[in-house]
Amino acid sequence: MVPESIRRAGVPEATVGRLPLYLRALTTLHDQGITSIASEELASRSGVRSTQLRKDLSHLGSYGVRGVGYDVELLAAQIAQELGLTQEWPVVIVGMGNLGRALAAYGGFSGRGFRIVALVDDDPEVVGTLVEGLRVMTLADLAAKGPTVAIGVITTPAPAAQTVAQNLVRMGVRSILNFAPGHLNVPDGVDVRGVDLATELQILAFHEQRRLLAVSTHDPLQEGTDSEAMG
Amino acid sequence: MVPESIRRAGVPEATVGRLPLYLRALTTLHDQGITSIASEELASRSGVRSTQLRKDLSHLGSYGVRGVGYDVELLAAQIAQELGLTQEWPVVIVGMGNLGRALAAYGGFSGRGFRIVALVDDDPEVVGTLVEGLRVMTLADLAAKGPTVAIGVITTPAPAAQTVAQNLVRMGVRSILNFAPGHLNVPDGVDVRGVDLATELQILAFHEQRRLLAVSTHDPLQEGTDSEAMG
DNA sequence: ATGACTTTGTGAACGCTTGCACAAAGTCGC
């Protein structure tokens, strides 16, 4: 068994990105009353290969039983701990447009490791109103007399996002989830993840176009040169 | 110069994922009246290294001028063509909850390669109502008498997502953007991209926790660094 | 207790992605 300090430092980024997937599948299994599961089945439900699942899990220790599989509850607890979901992270949503309100109304936060503790907007018409039981405040209010937050969610229009990010960083936020299109410039040590509708659609469009072109042109070159190793 | 058939087959997936980033930066530059830009500057605005930008662009041909840089308008047009944005892809949004309505109201679709041509829900209270100028229909309506769609956006609750996906595939949709949590099971040849709020937050939480643990366990790297440097 | 069977955990090979170093190809001042 690997020492904890080494193992924790060594979880690859790609694995971290899949742990939430596994956790969700395990939660569903738990709700269905299933107490034990093999890697093959869990991988299938998560949309990955079983070898990848096992390698991923090997990075956080050996929690499986050979010949049997994994204890659903135990594994879920281990992943939750690895992801830091044993505590509740305070979240602020900045930007009370349609998307910001939709996120505020989304129930998937509380009880799953996150709690919305503040809502922010700069429109005087919106500031002071109640949204989902929380009173909307300005960024200045948040910095001066608001609760401390660990994670900032930006749902403002694109031009405001950079300034908002700077303000959040100044008040100590080091994890930002950005729904505004475009790249945010932040100091080292601040973690930004971007969720961009346009980007995702454009990637889909690329593949859609490639499919159409492949059908319409019947290009034999693609079969010959490109690696055709697919099941 | 490489023949088009080979070059098109050879664009790596990682590059495709960054092309929208470059395109956005170029659009912004164009709006600012800038007509030419070097890879160093464009990379900086896109949040990537200049060598990576150049290698990415090399996969779609040589559109730069050595000693000068890239023509903003020309490069934007080339990327747009590569991504298949010269035509308008018809999009359907399934699920008229808060998120679905927010996306329907989002202006970033039309004029940028996508147009929402149908809105779908299964709630009798919602079907038939007007949302953003479109009349909400059922999936059955869409299949029977709706417009053809190329891309389906799923914003339903999680339990309905799998069934919706199957219906979309059955009516010929091969590109799906899924906002519902969980993994969708689709036939080969169908492209699913998942956008999951919980996953993104959990990844942030992982890094946030790792930072806190690093500080509390006396890591000299993290101490006394009050990051004040920002552009 | 034992042998057949199941499933995990992991070293090794493979492929994809990124970063480096540098030649190629252009511009610009004079």
Next chain:
DNA sequence: GCGACTTTGTGCAAGCGTTCACAAAGTCAT
């Protein structure tokens, strides 16, 4: 026209992530 300078495009090496193959370690029937 020419040399100095700038910037692109790319072969190559290093690093990372995924997949394969298989030993290790357990269960279960008898």
